[in-house]
Amino acid sequence: METVEFVANGVPRRLEVDPAMPLARVLRDLLDLRGTKVSCGVGVCGACTVHVDGEPARACSTPVGSLRGRHVLTIEGLSAEGDHPLQRAWRAEQVPQCGYCQSGQIMQAAALLARPGTPDRAAIVEHMADNLCRCGTYGRIVRAIERAAAEAKG
């Protein structure tokens, strides 16, 4: 056990924890931030995607010990009112089916939209390529990102 300090959704956290514990387990089992989901557990499906210092990271494969002094953003922190342009677009396109992968999808997409410029469809697909969805909502995900990008970029 070691002391690990990091910031989660703007709130400083100080934990006595096994530094090897994956961030996803810290979020879900210690910090009660259950919006981040664990699916494959081996970093290939993207369901657990959060932001670390603004960049997408797979929380299931990120040991909490590597986060000292860093900023973590989860789906809960993306928007206080739940109305980030992506969240509104996801609802307008009725993207989610079971919804289990969608926190990770939205967080992955949010990192893309935070960058300058407007991504074209090929860039969107490439950026989202490692976020899997067994329900098969890919077409709607792309349309929702395009919709949010159009709205956010004006």
Add this chain to the structure above:
Amino acid sequence: MDRKSFSRRTVLLGTAVVGAGGAALAFTVGLPVKTPFAAIRGVVPNIWVGIGTDGIVTIVCPAAELGQGASTALPMVLAEELDADWPMVRVVAPPFDHAYGNPKFFDRFVTADSRSTAGYWEPLRRGGAEARAVLLVTAARHWGVPASDLTTEPGVVVDARRGRRMDYGAIAALDPVSPTGPAPLKPRGAWRLIGTSPERLDLADKVTGRARYGVDVRMEGLRIASVARGPVPGSAPVAVDDRATRAVPGVEAVVTLPDGVAVVARDTWAAEQGRDALSITWSGGGTAAGYDSDAALRAFAAVARDPARRGYEARRTGDVAAAFAGAARVFEAEFASHHVAHVAMEPMNATARVHSIGLGVDVVAPTQARSLDMRLAARAAKTAPFMIDVTGTLAGGAFGRRVDNDASRDAVLIAKATGLPVQVVRRHADDLTHGQYRPLAAQRLRAALDSQGRITGWTHRIVADSVIARLFPDRFEAEKHLDQTVIDGQEHAYAIPSQHLDYVREVTGIPVGFLRGVGGGFTVWAIECFLDEIAAAAGHDPLEFRLGMLPDAPARRVLTEAASMAGWGNRPSGAPLGLACCRFRGARIALVAEVDVGRGGELRVPKVWAAVDAGVAVHPDAVRAQIEGAIVMGTSMALREAVVFRNGVPQVESLADYPILGPRDAPEISVRLIPSDADQPAGAGEIGVPPAAPAIGNAVFAATGRRLRQLPFAGALATPRSACAGNAC
């Protein structure tokens, strides 16, 4: 006594009657029914709906929300008949009372088989109509006018003659009046809600991380358990060394189960670390010990060719022997399909808590079948079914995997052994290595053609293990070895005068399960590819050939529509398009797939068009979403999915070994729901899966001249044609 014949009686509770456990009790003819309306201040006209004095309309959704939209579509049906104001609707799950069971599932709580909207259509319509009737007669008495003077608009009773209105909330505060006589159902032309696509009620939580799945259940004192299982199905733990496990911080207990070893800890990480530290000697496993997928396919193919083997006869019409004896031409083909896995994104899980007094256990799980969880958990725990109370949660994907929700049995056994509330969470990879697989199958089809090129005789044998035999062996025996889920799709709609369809069950010891589309995932592939082959050899266009043999008008309409969407007749010859169609659960679908075959044989599916007749589409967007998603799943399985066994051990360790389709390779999909003559909903959740493989296979033939007779198609085209032996391509 039919509890759902509400036309004979309406139950009024007025302000709430509180019963055991906080649930309100409703009294139908003599028998109490638990309802979820204890907290409602207002009127509860029947077991399906409560209307508060605040105007909130609380509707029961008895089906599990798996992502198919049941928690929106089912309440829409009742809300339509009630004429509720949709924004005032809230949805609750029912307590475990078979009054809420699905009539199409023998009144059990089962959400599966594309049967929820169809099964609850009647009871929800009647429940809504009767509730509306209560509001009308109550308002009528209050105003002193005949009820026939009154109408409703969403959320309000209207007395047009005298120019006054009363909203449902105000009526709910009055003493309720029971209507006499049955309540009429709305004619289709008056529907305001059914056939629209309001934002699904579960979406807001699903885009904000607030949605709570089985794996998110938390309660006071909850422990997490991870279960180690042996390498071969049927292995049991013989010797367990848990010293290293008990040294892992956070591990609290180790429980040996009949087929596994559970590590119980204070959090998931500790439980998994503890499980990985176990050292276990396993017994060799039962029947599955030597199972080899390729050997099984060869053995099953031999059974498919063996006329001396008898199985379940699904259809025998006309005179098959005469048709083949007199045939101008005979075709024959064999098809082989590997096991595939569900890969639902939420890992299998269940939470169980024993009551402090007595033998009761509460189970909370993302189950498709509360009824089956209850029965099978009770059997495992050697207690009575009524001792197990099952509450459902959202499921992060189900696809048939959570019907036999075996995690519930683990949870109940561990909770009883430790006395602690425990959540069993399987690793996602556990469902690849210890899943419930779609049965591996060998199929053989033969067709006899007359001199006019018409099919006069048709035989089709399926050889595969049976899911029903595993789960419900008594039923399997009683029905003479029928497994409808394995032979689904075999009973095609084509008008062929002499047919012999049968199924021979082979025992493998592999845990086979219900997977979206069930047998349709391989039977429709074989049928539609075989038909295509015959069409090509006999010089027919695949579309015209099918249209000429399909008396089913909606099936012809979807075929024509899908072909039109894809520009079937207008493409240059050699266009890489393939066609397939089928019926499933009262719905019809036709698909056209376009493929792209790379230089090295890489097979991609850039585009799929689908036309669907799904009967009444309560929420058309949700229906389209189901079709889109099922096509992606069917495409993924056709192209690349297989769980291959060697010596009883599945050759996959994680999702990295079982690459499901991702955004780069998913086809662009166009779905059109065609207007339907049907007056009720058909089943739409699975029908997109069966036609995907054959549409793709037929497109591959159009593009390359090669027939792929094995699923998945992966790698088949990389083999030069000359290297294929016999049946292989």
